[in-house]
Amino acid sequence: MGQDHRQHRPQPHQNDESATPQFTIKLTKPLDPELFNGTARKVAEVVSTSDKNRNKSTQLRRFYDELVLWETRANQQPAKFDEYLPFIRMINAKAAYAEGRKLVNRTFVNLLQQTLAEVEDPQTLTACKLFWEAFMGFYKQARQD
Structure with a gap:
């Protein structure tokens, strides 16, 4: 039988600690053939619904x-x-700081944490980077700020 791709699509589910969606991204x-297309688009649309003072595209672009x-x-020196991995994961701390300063929201921080947790080697880092590249394109279209 064909592979069930539904497991790789963003699955918003509520966290008891906050009312922000979390996503399952592999x-x-x-x-998943839709990772850089449909998945990135859906996630970008959810993140783009934050208030206009948070998640500005210039702020997300820094991450x-x-x-x-x-x-x-990592690709130059595998x-x-x-x-490098501890410094890659430290991006989570920078996102937490930005959330504390009300520059980004919990939904963005959760998404970043989840994708960085998937990074285990140069190949998964490249997939992470490509996901965020697609996300940024769709985010800019959805947010238009």
């Missing part, structure tokens, strides 16, 4: 740009990936 192979920086380094 960055390991085989990649994406840092991810690109680490992905470039043997150093294990040295």
